[in-house]
Amino acid sequence: MTPRRMTWWLLLFTVGVAGMGALVLAQPGQTEFVPVSQLPAGEQLPAARLLVAAYAFVWIAVLAYVWLMWRKLGKVEREISELSSQMAKRRP
């Protein structure tokens, strides 16, 4: 291969690589791999919200159960007092 032909080949190779590089750079940017700090606010998962939700649920569940027990107790006590008054009326 003569030096002149070699220069032509090198030039062609360089133009090809530059063209491919330009083609890659012209593509739209990769969207899947985004640093977590650059995510839009709507797509970020703030740990504090999850923690508060967990803590709130514990309290809601426990207080709901206590409230149900309180209602059940009130019903039993009411029935006992009604029954006592009915029994008192029936006594001679």
Place this chain on the structure above:
Amino acid sequence: MRKAFLPLVVVLMALYVSALLLIARAPFESTMGLVQKIFYFHFPPAVLMLLSAIFCGLMSAAFLIRKRQAFDRIALAAAELTVLYGSIALVTGPLWARKAWGVWWVWDPRLTMSFLMWMIFVSYLILRKYGGPGSETLSAGLAVFGMANAPFVYLSVNMWRTMHPKTSVVPTLPVDFATPLWVSFAGFLLLYIVLLTARVRIAEQQALLDQLYVDSDL
């Protein structure tokens, strides 16, 4: 219940204060950060759900053998608390998993079996409410079946491949993480004892009322 109200308030307040202290003072885990603190509200109810299921099963077995209503009343209270603590574990777990695993729920052995156990005890309560006369005997059988499920739930993470942390995590926790965890566990355990006592007392009063109706012939 009136007698149990003061201890209940004290336990609830202690739980509230300790939870806030845990969040504020406990160290941050390096990979999970703040969301790891959900663990302090997830592990104690999950373990107590298993213990409560076993307790309910034992009381139900005692009721089936001895036919004493006192055992049945304790079993009913324990079943309600199994559902309560199970609900807390099944809700707080996915809140942690969303951040740690990237998904709310996966059908892996530990999660699926815990959900199954929770459903068994929900079935127990539905049977008690709508089953009519004799439902206490049927539900006692169901509770024994639910109890038999408990060891499998506990060991599932060691027996099968799963995303859930293994049983070896808690015993090997560094002191900084283990101390808040066991403080939280003590709070949930105290709450369990107080709620169980109060619920059994209400069931006793209900039984007394039923007896009064029978005796009074009204």
